[in-house]
Amino acid sequence: MASLQSLRRKIASVKNTQKITKAMKMVAAAKLKRAQSRILSARPYAHQLREVMSNLSQRVNRASHPLLSRRDGNALELLVVTSDRGLCGAFNTNILRRAVEFLEEQRGQGKQVSVSVVGRKSIDFFKRRDWPIRQEWPGVFDRLSFEHALDIGQNVVSQYHSGTFDHLYVVYNEFKSAMQQEVIVEKLLPIESLHVSEEGEKPSMGGGYLYEPDEGELLETLLPKHFEIQTYRVLLESAAAEQAARMTAMDGATRNAGELIKKVTLFYNKTRQAAITKELMDIVGGSEAIK
Amino acid sequence: MDNSATTVSAGKFLLEVVTPDHRLLSQEVDYVSAPGSEGDFGVLPGHCHFLTTLRIGELQYRVGEQTEFMSVLWGFAEVTPTKVTILAEIAEKAEDINVDRAEEAVQKAEEQLKRGGLPSEVEEARVSLEKARLRKKIADRHRQKGGARLS
Numbered sequence: 329m330a331s332l333q334s335l336r337r338k339i340a341s342v343k344n345t346q347k348i349t350k351a352m353k354m355v356a357a358a359k360l361k362r363a364q365s366r367i368l369s370a371r372p373y374a375h376q377l378r379e380v381m382s383n384l385s386q387r388v389n390r391a392s393h394p395l396l397s398r399r400d401g402n403a404l405e406l407l408v409v410t411s412d413r414g415l416c417g418a419f420n421t422n423i424l425r426r427a428v429e430f431l432e433e434q435r436g437q438g439k440q441v442s443v444s445v446v447g448r449k450s451i452d453f454f455k456r457r458d459w460p461i462r463q464e465w466p467g468v469f470d471r472l473s474f475e476h477a478l479d480i481g482q483n484v485v486s487q488y489h490s491g492t493f494d495h496l497y498v499v500y501n502e503f504k505s506a507m508q509q510e511v512i513v514e515k516l517l518p519i520e521s522l523h524v525s526e527e528g529e530k531p532s533m534g535g536g537y538l539y540e541p542d543e544g545e546l547l548e549t550l551l552p553k554h555f556e557i558q559t560y561r562v563l564l565e566s567a568a569a570e571q572a573a574r575m576t577a578m579d580g581a582t583r584n585a586g587e588l589i590k591k592v593t594l595f596y597n598k599t600r601q602a603a604i605t606k607e608l609m610d611i612v613g614g615s616e617a618i619k
Numbered sequence: 620m621d622n623s624a625t626t627v628s629a630g631k632f633l634l635e636v637v638t639p640d641h642r643l644l645s646q647e648v649d650y651v652s653a654p655g656s657e658g659d660f661g662v663l664p665g666h667c668h669f670l671t672t673l674r675i676g677e678l679q680y681r682v683g684e685q686t687e688f689m690s691v692l693w694g695f696a697e698v699t700p701t702k703v704t705i706l707a708e709i710a711e712k713a714e715d716i717n718v719d720r721a722e723e724a725v726q727k728a729e730e731q732l733k734r735g736g737l738p739s740e741v742e743e744a745r746v747s748l749e750k751a752r753l754r755k756k757i758a759d760r761h762r763q764k765g766g767a768r769l770s
Contacts, residue, residue, distance in 0.1 A: 369640050369641040369642070370639060370640070372635075372637045372641070372642040373637045373638060373639045373640075373642075373706060376635065376637050376704050376706055377695075377706055379704075380670070380695065380697045380704060380706065383697070383699075384670065474639070537667075537668040537669070537670065538667065538668065538669040538670070538671075539669075539670050539671070540655055540656065540657045540669070540670070540671035540672070541656060541657060541671075541672065546670060546671075546672065549672060550695060557639065560639075
């Protein structure tokens with residue numbers, strides 16, 4: 329049976345852990361609030377731009393811009409977006425599992441795969457395995473800004489232009505709600521048209537579409553912009569999802585610690601009472617013997 | 620985030636103004652005029668498909684008898700028969716413009732222009748002057764309309 333002292337120590341240690349998880353939960357909640365408002369306000373722009381893009385890409389000749397034209401090459405790159413820090417539940421595990429699944433599947437189809445990674449967790453993960461890392465961006469999420477998206481976007485686009493890879497996919501956690509994240513695999517390059525948007529009627533294909541300035545110039549400005557904004561959105565989604573995951577995980581940890589404390593305290597009290605009873609009995613037994 | 624109405628009343632169309640930071644406006648309107656990079660253009664319901672870049676300028680839209688103003692700085696506009704989407708880098712509603720700050724910015728930019736300096740500095744001053752003048756103009760119009768804020 330555990331001694332009273334070791335039980336006391338155990339209770340104290342769990343209480344300390346609980347304090348930490350509680351504090352982390354509060355911090356995550358505060359950060360989540362900020363991250364959430366950022367992603368929610370960035371989404372409309374990204375979505376509208378995407379809609380414009382997909383309308384446009386149905387009309388123009390795909391070969392007219394390198395970011396639109398499909399290539400036959402079989403080099404594929406996956407951009408993996410994870411967090412920099414741990415202690416956020418299954419957040420990173422889910423992504424990395426999905427990423428490896430995807431990479432193996434593509435490799436099985438004869439594609440030549442490489443990865444670019446954002447976030448220390450995925451850098452560590454892929455370094456320990458034999459997937460070729462082309463580029464890594466650690467520490468992006470400490471102070472996430474549009475500059476980071478620009479940096480990543482420009483690097484990837486220039487590599488795409490120079491033919492390092494022919495397809496670019498991204499895997500990231502989408503922020504659904506504070507309780508829910510969803511792992512998403514998306515094709516980034518070449519830019520694909522989406523399903524025809526539900527809102528409004530289906531635009532008449534090939535119908536007269538006016539461009540100002542001309543089509544080429546417009547694509548030249550619109551496409552890179554679109555790509556940067558989408559990258560930015562992915563980063564924001566991931567940042568918000570990370571904080572949400574951490575908050576949930578730490579909430580669970582705090583609760584578990586509470587339960588553990590309750591259990592151990594109960595056991596401690598029982599043990600203590602048993603010891604007292606035993607002592608009493610010894611005393612009573614002793615005084616009986618003296619009579 | 621459930622936004623844009625799927626059905627639009629007759630004779631109107633949907634105007635959406637979004638910037639990278641937020642959705643500024645999503646409303647049914649009768650008429651829109653916007654600063655295209657190759658000239659201002661006006662849109663009435665049933666306009667043909669049209670895609671353009673925007674310059675620094677003034678966005679006007681009319682709902683019933685009421686005309687509203689807004690500043691837009693660069694970006695894109697997509698026009699379809701039932702919807703106009705303005706994707707601006709920066710946009711401000713007239714009532715949100717801080718007139719004092721705009722006037723200050725005008726002065727500062729004018730001084731910088733007079734002083735001269737590196738070509739990049741001059742260019743920067745020229746752009747910020749244009750921006751500030753636009754803000755001021757729109758804010759003034761808003762005031763003239765009698766919609767000045769009480770505070």
